[in-house]
Amino acid sequence: xxxxxNLISSNTFTSDQKKAITSIFSFLNxxxxxxxxxxxxxxxxxxxxxxxxxxxxxxxxxxxxVGKNVxxxxxxxxxSLVLTEKLKQLNIHDIEATTIHRLIYQLHNxxxxxxxxxxxxxxxxEDKIEKVIYILKSNRELKNCIYFIDESSMISDNDNEDDFIxxxxxxxxxxxxxxxxxxxxxxxxxxxxADKNQLPPxxxxxxxxxxxxxDILKKKNYLPNGELSISECSLNEVVRQKQxxxxxxxxxxxxx
Numbered sequence: 001x002x003x004x005x006n007l008i009s010s011n012t013f014t015s016d017q018k019k020a021i022t023s024i025f026s027f028l029n030x031x032x033x034x035x036x037x038x039x040x041x042x043x044x045x046x047x048x049x050x051x052x053x054x055x056x057x058x059x060x061x062x063x064x065x066v067g068k069n070v071x072x073x074x075x076x077x078x079x080s081l082v083l084t085e086k087l088k089q090l091n092i093h094d095i096e097a098t099t100i101h102r103l104i105y106q107l108h109n110x111x112x113x114x115x116x117x118x119x120x121x122x123x124x125x126e127d128k129i130e131k132v133i134y135i136l137k138s139n140r141e142l143k144n145c146i147y148f149i150d151e152s153s154m155i156s157d158n159d160n161e162d163d164f165i166x167x168x169x170x171x172x173x174x175x176x177x178x179x180x181x182x183x184x185x186x187x188x189x190x191x192x193x194a195d196k197n198q199l200p201p202x203x204x205x206x207x208x209x210x211x212x213x214x215d216i217l218k219k220k221n222y223l224p225n226g227e228l229s230i231s232e233c234s235l236n237e238v239v240r241q242k243q244x245x246x247x248x249x250x251x252x253x254x255x256x
Contacts, residue, residue, distance in 0.1 A: 002028040007055045016237035017048050023233035024052060024191065028146070032229040033181070036152075036192045036212055039235030045193050046086045048235075049148055054092050056146070069145045072097040075154040075172070075201075083150050097150065104179040105134040105167050132165045136175055139182040145189070147180055152192035153209040156201035173211055177222045184225050 004025040008018055020037065027035040039045045049072075056070055072095060074080040080097040087095050149155070161170035168175040180188045192211050200209040210216050214230040222228060 004052075004055075007051065011051055013048065014044070014237055014239055016235055017044050017239075020233050020235050021048055021052065023231075024048075027191070027231055027233075028189065030231070032189070032231045034190045034192065034217070034228055034230045036194070036214065036230065036232045037235070038194060038196050038212065038232065040195050040197060040238060042238040043235035044239055045195075045235060046083065046150070047090060049150075049191075049193055050087050050090050050092050050095070053095055053148065057094070069142065070148070071103060071145065072148045072150070073100045073103045074098075074150045075100055075156075076151070079151045079154070100149065100155070100172060100176055101134070101167060103147075104137055104139075104175055106137045108133040108135045131163065134165070134167045136168045136179055139179050140186075141183075143183070143186045143188065145180070145186070147188065147190045148193060149176075149190060149211075150193045151198075152194040152211045153196065153198045154201050155209070155211045157210050158201075174222060177228075181223055184223065 002025045004021050008021060013021065020039075024035060024037065037045060037049075053070055053072065072083065074083055074097055077099050080099050083097040084095075087093075087097070155173050155176070157171045157173035159170040160167070160172065168178075176190075180186075180190055194209070194212055196209070196212055198209075200207050208216065210220075214232065217228055217230060
């Protein structure tokens, strides 16, 4: 049973952030698979997620397997580096974000038979560049894992395979789900963190960020053995800039 009482009492959070933290912990205690945490820039998404992860890894938490069961990732290398740097700015130095690709894929190792075929066809393909293939990692053993995925609006589910490199099925979102729920009984969970007002992935279908669209996620039947159960929460109060900022007021009028 996850309890956020000590976390909230030992930190300075806004009432808006406290509500979001309570929603996140309610999700962790539920049977739902996915939580979408939406918030504009400056609302404290990274701050509360960092504090939650720090808490889960501390002795104050009752979550016993945090060392191997909490993961933080983003769609791109740049986004993961920015996220790691933000954590350091919050004096959290023992958590590093990775890319989704590094988290879920591994380089395909050729078999002896593959090598023999390559030798036999070498003369015919001297001018051909060898394709680099990454396959999905096995994830059947890890259970009760929490995957925090930042900048989730950028995750594409379009086929991104090309002539030189391929990752799994070519569909990043589909592969992420296949990895996380390699064992459907694992109890693993995903927390998508994003700003719905940001641009969707390029290319995208109908200019929609699928990872942030519960109705689409449920209709697509990503899992062959059960529909995804999804909940949402949001952060609405901007705290990064001064509340009387005219730029902030205008921006919020445009967005909301």
